[in-house]
Each structure stands twice: as C-alpha cells, then as structure tokens.
Amino acid sequence: MIKERKIILISCDSPRSLLDFRGKLIEALIVKHEVIIFTPKIEQEWIKNKLTGMAIKIYENGLNPSNVSIISDLKYLFELSKIIRLTKPDVFFPYTFKPVIYGVFVARLCKVNHITPMLTGLGYNFIDIGSRKSLIQKITRILLKLSLSASKRLHIIFQNQDDYNTLIRANIITKRNTAHVVNGSGVDLSYYQYSPPDLNNISFLMISRLINAKGIKEYYYAAKQIKESFPEIVFKLIGPYDDNIDAISAELYSKIKTDGTIQYIGLVDDVRPYISQCSVVVLPSYYGEGVPRCLLEGMAMGRAVITCNSVGCRETINPILQMENGFLIPIKDIKQLASKMEYYIRHTDEVTRFGVNGRKYAFEKFDVNKVNQAMVNILEGT
Known part of the structure; x- marks a missing residue:
C-alpha cells in the first residue's frame, strides 16, 4: 500500500530561494505532506517566520554555495546524514549543485526511498571560462556523474531539455536514468500582474x-x-x-x-x-x-x-x-x-x-x- 502522507526533506543552498523560487511549491506540498527544510543559516527573520508559520521544521547549516570549502562541505555531509537519520524522510528533494551532489550521496547511504534532485541550470560547469575554473569544472563533473548514477530510487528533474541532453552527451547520466523536464520554476501570474509599459519614456x-x-x-x-x-x-x-x-x-x-x-x-x-x-x-x-x-x-x-x-x-x-x-x-x-x-x-x-x-x-x-x-x-x- 502506498503511503499517502509523506515526509519530504528539502535541501537548498540559499534561504531566499525557499520562498522566492519554491514558496508556491512548498504551499502545495504541505496540503498533504510534512515538509522539512535543511538550509544555510536564515539571516532574514521574515523568511524564518513565514516558514515556521507554515508548520515547517527548519534545520540550518553552514554551507557556502559559491566557493569550495572542504571543512564546511564535509560538515554539511555529516549534518545532513544526522538530519536524515533523525527525520526519516520518504522523499529527499535537493536543488542546486552542492545540495544535489552531496545530498544524493548521503541520501543513498541512508537508504532514502525516493531521491529527486533538481538541477536548476548547469551554471559554469559546461562553459569555457578559463583554466583556474576548469579544474573545478572537472571535479564537479566527476562528482555529478558519481552522484547521479542510475538507480530506481533516483528521479532527476531538469528545468530545460538542453541540460538533459548535455549530461547525456557528457556521459554523466545515461538513458537508464529516470529523468523529468519541467518548465523552470514557473511564475506566479497573480502576483506578477500585467501593467502597460511606458512608451513615452523607453x-x-x-x-x-x-x-x-x-x-x-x-x-x-x-x-x-x-x-x-x-x-x-x-x-x-x-x-x-x-x-x-x-x-x-x-x-x-x-x-x-x-x-x-x-x-x-x-x-x-x-x-x-x-x-x-x-x-x-x-x-x-x-x-x-x-x-x-x-x-x-x-x-x-x-x-x-x-x-x-x-x-x-x-x-x-x-x-x-x-x-x-x-x-x-x-x-x-x-x-x-x-x-x-x-x-x-x-x-x-x-x-x-x-x-x-x-x-x-x-x-x-x-x-x-x-x-x-x-x-x-x-x-x-x-
């Protein structure tokens, strides 16, 4: 029998993104499921208040999304494993690179049943931006290939077809991977309402x-x-x-x-x-x-x-x-x-x-x- 109410653990690299990019998704999920969030420290009190007001459990970490820091990255791995063992999620939903790469490793080891990483773009990792950055690109690609190796428990989410095709060509994923393509993060058309542009002052x-x-x-x-x-x-x-x-x-x-x-x-x-x-x-x-x-x-x-x-x-x-x-x-x-x-x-x-x-x-x-x-x-x- 399929479990109706699930525990969904979300891992991100920016607390602002939780409401700016995933707010409506979180609202849709909490109707039927329990949502837990693992995020870098939330500095903006209004974000924390909004999330706690939705009865969401929050666990904070010290992840730095923009730079490589072995100490903070290892600490993230250790803390995430503790959170997974504590909360026992049915679904693990990481998005952006570090939570995807590190998070999927940990979720596999902790035997999470349904792992759904979302790649919100491939960033610098598949463009030519110089020798210093190319070393980081190579490391990222290796880690990404290891992290996204095909499994029945793993469902990869892309925001455009090009990214899926790129990872196939690079042999980072294969046709054996279960993959889904959605139309970005979407936009709330009731919040961003139409207004006529000023044609007199372009x-x-x-x-x-x-x-x-x-x-x-x-x-x-x-x-x-x-x-x-x-x-x-x-x-x-x-x-x-x-x-x-x-x-x-x-x-x-x-x-x-x-x-x-x-x-x-x-x-x-x-x-x-x-x-x-x-x-x-x-x-x-x-x-x-x-x-x-x-x-x-x-x-x-x-x-x-x-x-x-x-x-x-x-x-x-x-x-x-x-x-x-x-x-x-x-x-x-x-x-x-x-x-x-x-x-x-x-x-x-x-x-x-x-x-x-x-x-x-x-x-x-x-x-x-x-x-x-x-x-x-x-x-x-x-």
Missing part, C-alpha cells in the same frame, strides 16, 4: 547577480553605445555584487556605480515596481541557466525581452510567428544587443505587442500552478 532593466556570465559587461557597453544616439534612454540594473568566482571586475563595478551609464539599484526585496516602470527586460546571459526567473517575471508583467540564444534563456522566447515576445541574440554580442535595444526605441508599438505575447506565453507554458503540479507528481512518485 527604458531597459536587467535583473542579475553581478557576474560575468550573466552578461553584465555586454549590458553596460550596449547601454553606453545606445546613449551616444539616445542620451535620454534609461538603463537600470538590479542585483547584488557578491563573493563569486566569476564576479565582474572591480573596475567595471566602479564604472557601473559612478559613470551614469546605468542606474545601479543593488539588491531589492520586490522587483515588481521596477519591472512596472521599465519598458523592456534584458538578460544577455550565457551562464547555463535553468529558466531565468527574471525573464519570466518580466513576461508575466507584460514586458518585451531581449536575451541570448543560450541554454535556458531560449526557452523564454515563443518561436511561433506573430506570437513573438522578444529577441534572441548571440552570446557576448554587444553590437546585436544594442541593435535590438534600438529596434524597441524606434518601434514602440512592438514593445506593447511583444509584452502582451509574453504574458500569454507565460500563462501557456510557465504558470507556477502547472509547473508545481508536475513537481508534486514527481515528488509523490506518481
């Missing part, structure tokens, strides 16, 4: 951590190029400058903050007012995304987009003629990025049309309720 918005592979440099120099012909056009950038192996240079960061090309806003708790004020959302990323959340948020609010023809990003552009919602450009192509920006400046009617199409595409493909139903089915093993 402006561009990028939402991203300040790392090279997200296309920060390309956005900055395309903005600089546009301002030579259209000095009134506003460019905004939201996102933190954090400790990351691929953080932009101090020189570029200083220019962004001081030279007036871009209005740098930093990290914000709610992006909706900024999306509402902008005309077009831009993400020239070649990072190895799952499906970029910022683009889904922009689409949900009726914003035209510009993004790269790269993994995860290309998922957000409707390929059907007359239903296009934005432009795909080659990676690292500042000239093409500036060209598409200029197109929107000169064709303001397209800003509205693309934005309306984007909202429709978000309903059709990325509605968080549809995505979460698929996720619940996978986690429940149905």
